[in-house]
């Protein structure tokens with residue numbers, strides 16, 4: 001899609017990251033609200049103070065004409081006492097990503113993910129994620145080379161089945 005610009009995320013993008021996390025965590029399906037997301041300590045790990053650490057890396061997609069924010073993909077190293085839902089090991093940062101509904105299937109998510117993967121990342125040697133077994137995004141992740149880890153079928157936040165997937169980085 002030609003009318004999109006991409007830039008690194010900054011602290012000012014936090015409100016939009018909440019919107020995208022709400023989509024990524026499929027919270028509308030379980031009739032949850034963004035306010036409920038914000039009061040969930042594990043979900044908060046993905047967004048609060050994003051950009052404060054060198055291992056917080058992500059990209060934003062913006063519509064070139066309207067300047068509307070239309071998608072984001074980001075990673076955070078969530079380890080020790082701050083493990084997220086996709087914790088795999090201490091060198092693997094957790095991915096979250098979503099695009100605004102009306103802009104899906106136009107290549108924006110793929111572009112965001114490829115920007116993220118190409119960014120040199122000290123201290124991060126892999127990207128991990130969890131995805132519901134019914135989520136079409138599973139195909140996107142497989143295309144990018146993510147592999148379901150051993151014993152990677154897990155019970156997710158709402159009691160359904162998800163896969164834990166990992167992509168080793170080349171750095």
Ligand SMILES: CC(C)(COP(=O)(O)OP(=O)(O)OC[C@H]1O[C@@H](n2cnc3c(N)ncnc32)[C@H](O)[C@@H]1OP(=O)(O)O)[C@@H](O)C(=O)NCCC(=O)NCCS
Pocket residue numbers: 023024025097098099100103104105106107108109110111129130131132135136137138139140141
């Ligand atoms: C997953 C997502 C970020 C991909 O962004 P995008 O801009 O649609 O992606 P692209 O156009 O580059 O790639 C299309 C791929 O995205 C995935 N996709 C498309 N629509 C989707 C949807 N509604 N839900 C989940 N994945 C979707 C599919 O894998 C699709 O590949 P396919 O052609 O083989 O079906 C975006 O669709 C989305 O926000 N979905 C809802 C939130 C979500 O599921 N996030 C991931 C949580 S693990």
